[in-house]
Amino acid sequence: MKSYSRRDFLSRVGMGTTLLTVPSIMGNAQQTFGSQKKLGIALVGLGYYAEHLLAPALQQTKNFSLAGVVSGTPAKIDKWKAQYNIPDKNCYTYQNFDSIAKNKDIDVVYVVLPNSMHHEYVIRAAKAGKHVICEKPMAVSVKECEEMIAACKKANVKLSIGYRLHFEPFNQEAARVGQKKEFGVVKIVESSFGFKIGDPTQWRLKKSLAGGGAMMDVGIYAIQAARYCTGEEPISVTAQEFKTDPVKFKDVEETIFWQMEFPSGAVSSSITSYASNTERLFISAENGWLELRPAYGYGPLKGRTSKGELDLPIVNHQAMQLEDFAACILENRESSVNGEEGLRDMKIIEAIYRAIASGKKEKI
Amino acid sequence: MKSYSRRDFLSRVGMGTTLLTVPSIMGNAQQTFGSQKKLGIALVGLGYYAEHLLAPALQQTKNFSLAGVVSGTPAKIDKWKAQYNIPDKNCYTYQNFDSIAKNKDIDVVYVVLPNSMHHEYVIRAAKAGKHVICEKPMAVSVKECEEMIAACKKANVKLSIGYRLHFEPFNQEAARVGQKKEFGVVKIVESSFGFKIGDPTQWRLKKSLAGGGAMMDVGIYAIQAARYCTGEEPISVTAQEFKTDPVKFKDVEETIFWQMEFPSGAVSSSITSYASNTERLFISAENGWLELRPAYGYGPLKGRTSKGELDLPIVNHQAMQLEDFAACILENRESSVNGEEGLRDMKIIEAIYRAIASGKKEKI
Numbered sequence: 001m002k003s004y005s006r007r008d009f010l011s012r013v014g015m016g017t018t019l020l021t022v023p024s025i026m027g028n029a030q031q032t033f034g035s036q037k038k039l040g041i042a043l044v045g046l047g048y049y050a051e052h053l054l055a056p057a058l059q060q061t062k063n064f065s066l067a068g069v070v071s072g073t074p075a076k077i078d079k080w081k082a083q084y085n086i087p088d089k090n091c092y093t094y095q096n097f098d099s100i101a102k103n104k105d106i107d108v109v110y111v112v113l114p115n116s117m118h119h120e121y122v123i124r125a126a127k128a129g130k131h132v133i134c135e136k137p138m139a140v141s142v143k144e145c146e147e148m149i150a151a152c153k154k155a156n157v158k159l160s161i162g163y164r165l166h167f168e169p170f171n172q173e174a175a176r177v178g179q180k181k182e183f184g185v186v187k188i189v190e191s192s193f194g195f196k197i198g199d200p201t202q203w204r205l206k207k208s209l210a211g212g213g214a215m216m217d218v219g220i221y222a223i224q225a226a227r228y229c230t231g232e233e234p235i236s237v238t239a240q241e242f243k244t245d246p247v248k249f250k251d252v253e254e255t256i257f258w259q260m261e262f263p264s265g266a267v268s269s270s271i272t273s274y275a276s277n278t279e280r281l282f283i284s285a286e287n288g289w290l291e292l293r294p295a296y297g298y299g300p301l302k303g304r305t306s307k308g309e310l311d312l313p314i315v316n317h318q319a320m321q322l323e324d325f326a327a328c329i330l331e332n333r334e335s336s337v338n339g340e341e342g343l344r345d346m347k348i349i350e351a352i353y354r355a356i357a358s359g360k361k362e363k364i
Numbered sequence: 365m366k367s368y369s370r371r372d373f374l375s376r377v378g379m380g381t382t383l384l385t386v387p388s389i390m391g392n393a394q395q396t397f398g399s400q401k402k403l404g405i406a407l408v409g410l411g412y413y414a415e416h417l418l419a420p421a422l423q424q425t426k427n428f429s430l431a432g433v434v435s436g437t438p439a440k441i442d443k444w445k446a447q448y449n450i451p452d453k454n455c456y457t458y459q460n461f462d463s464i465a466k467n468k469d470i471d472v473v474y475v476v477l478p479n480s481m482h483h484e485y486v487i488r489a490a491k492a493g494k495h496v497i498c499e500k501p502m503a504v505s506v507k508e509c510e511e512m513i514a515a516c517k518k519a520n521v522k523l524s525i526g527y528r529l530h531f532e533p534f535n536q537e538a539a540r541v542g543q544k545k546e547f548g549v550v551k552i553v554e555s556s557f558g559f560k561i562g563d564p565t566q567w568r569l570k571k572s573l574a575g576g577g578a579m580m581d582v583g584i585y586a587i588q589a590a591r592y593c594t595g596e597e598p599i600s601v602t603a604q605e606f607k608t609d610p611v612k613f614k615d616v617e618e619t620i621f622w623q624m625e626f627p628s629g630a631v632s633s634s635i636t637s638y639a640s641n642t643e644r645l646f647i648s649a650e651n652g653w654l655e656l657r658p659a660y661g662y663g664p665l666k667g668r669t670s671k672g673e674l675d676l677p678i679v680n681h682q683a684m685q686l687e688d689f690a691a692c693i694l695e696n697r698e699s700s701v702n703g704e705e706g707l708r709d710m711k712i713i714e715a716i717y718r719a720i721a722s723g724k725k726e727k728i
Contacts, residue, residue: 187608187619187637187639188558188619188635188637188640190556190642192554194552196650238604240602240623240631242625242629242631244551244629255551255552255631257623257631259621265606267606267619269621269635271552271633273551273552275551275552275650276551276552276648276650277648277653277670278552278554278646278648282642284637284640286640287560289640289641289642306641359725360723360724361604
């Protein structure tokens with residue numbers, strides 16, 4: 001028994017139904033813009049995500065070409081140059097990065113650096129007159145997010161955050177079911193994302209680079225899910241931190257539980273952890289439910305509702321996200337996952353850390 | 365891909381492996397005790413659970429016969445007498461219930477009344493010299509539980525609480541996986557049980573009869589699950605109450621979230637609600653996970669682990685529970701779900717209510 005068919009989904013998005021806050025996302029992603037040349041994009045930071053997710057996704061986009069790279073490691077530059085046929089003049093170090101301003105091949109800069117470096121490199125990219133995509137979390141504080149938004153506004157460049165799940169059909173369907181009250185008013189959202197982290201020397205475990213632990217890295221997906229499934233902004237939060245390995249997690253949090261209240265009366269219960277695996281989105285509404293599991297990974301995702309299995313397209317999340325941002329630039333419209341969207345999550349994350357410290361309910 | 369087969373399970377229980385705290389539960393349930401006559405049981409309170417769950421389950425037991433009924437409604441008595449061939453002399457009202465002491469046909473009394481009446485009727489049954497099964501929650505306060513335990517001890521009768529899931533294979537497997545560290549140390553337990561309650565006039569919504577709302581009714585399953593999956597007693601709890609319908613829930617809670625810490629460092633996050641459906645048990649351990657969904661209903665239950673689907677016997681929970689208590693009486697041993705087990709949950713429930721009131725972490 002299927003509650004929604006792929007055909008239903010495609011016909012719905014084809015009709016321009018609003019999913020999340022973006023009109024006809026899927027439509028745009030299929031679109032090309034005449035004979036216009038592709039937008040040139042430069043990746044800043046050539047780690048795992050850039051190499052194994054973004055570079056392959058860029059090959060699937062119609063409106064982007066991987067035109068440049070920025071790295072502090074010459075060997076990486078050499079490898080990428082060879083693999084993607086990138087000219088010398090489009091390769092930068094962190095020292096000479098600002099001279100990218102003069103490079104006509106580069107329209108967009110994608111910042112894929114450790115979290116605490118997002119602020120600096122987004123602002124430098126904006127000052128260089130480039131549109132910017134910044135990986136999540138947008139930064140490590142509300143203040144940084146506000147400065148990044150201001151810098152992009154001043155430079156008149158577009159800013160978007162790497163919230164790939166806004167462009168992923170299962171999460172879009174969860175958002176639609178919640179926001180459109182498909183099963184009545186949403187009462188409870190359960191959203192959890194945690195994994196057992198490996199290498200104890202990695203930057204994710206250093207507060208100076210990551211800004212925090214599991215919350216900054218994967219907890220943010222659970223915050224996002226609660227927000228887009230209710231279509232509301234939380235008004236208050238309680239939170240608890242738990243630590244079983246104070247050596248590995250001397251610098252950042254291991255596990256956080258948090259609970260949010262929304263204006264409609266909907267409530268969410270979430271978990272994030274670097275200690276073990278949990279990955280699920282569950283919406284309990286008055287007359288039915290929806291579950292995604294897995295919910296937030298790179299896919300393939302799976303989901304079901306109280307009516308049956310969800311049969312939705314399996315897509316490349318990053319390609320969909322990139323193509324939407326290309327469309328924003330080419331159509332000169334604001335991204336639905338812009339700096340303000342990143343800022344909203346950072347305000348919640350700061351409230352969660354305050355709630356842990358105070359042991360009390362904190363307003364957001 | 366199956367992680368555990370039915371054969372593995374049966375061979376394990378046949379070998380007398382301890383599941384929860386009961387040796388060879390399944391084994392006992394299959395057992396008869398020679399030519400001894402069946403134990404006579406009287407049901408006190410002839411509501412839905414007695415009529416649709418317990419009476420049919422009793423027909424499946426080898427060691428119990430439904431010998432008597434206690435009710436304030438003459439029409440119900442007439443119906444049960446006819447259906448189960450119960451003699452007049454084994455039918456009681458709440459007024460003449462104490463005279464059951466003289467009735468040799470009745471060995472055991474099963475109290476299936478609204479929660480706030482458990483205390484009185486368990487004590488009256490004990491004074492009448494009958495062994496007692498009391499539905500969960502055991503009572504509505506720690507003080508009541510302690511008095512019930514003392515009364516049964518004084519009368520030298522056995523007391524057990526209607527924790528049917530201790531005798532249900534999927535929950536037993538969850539307990540085994542957690543306690544035996546099948547996937548390493550348990551880090552996080554997620555356990556939720558809620559449903560959308562119907563009839564606004566029912567006793568479950570009256571504090572004087574129910575003692576509380578969703579927590580007393582179904583939240584207790586989520587507490588139980590966290591306890592038997594860790595094999596530990598929680599040491600502290602934080603909790604939050606949420607209410608969207610202050611008319612329907614003027615007397616009792618609608619939704620509660622709570623978080624418990626265990627001595628090993630394991631933590632649990634739980635939800636109970638009368639506002640919408642949620643029913644799941646999830647254990648995240650160091651190297652794998654187990655999920656039951658549905659987890660706590662009358663069945664059939666379903667489950668899976670990080671290794672694959674669980675293929676376990678589908679049983680009548682109430683029949684298994686009843687047969688174990690018969691074995692306890694016939695073998696003169698203590699029930700694993702005795703009054704102390706009920707008391708443990710009530711101490712946690714009181715701590716949860718204290719944590720809601722204080723807005724702080726409360727010790728248990």
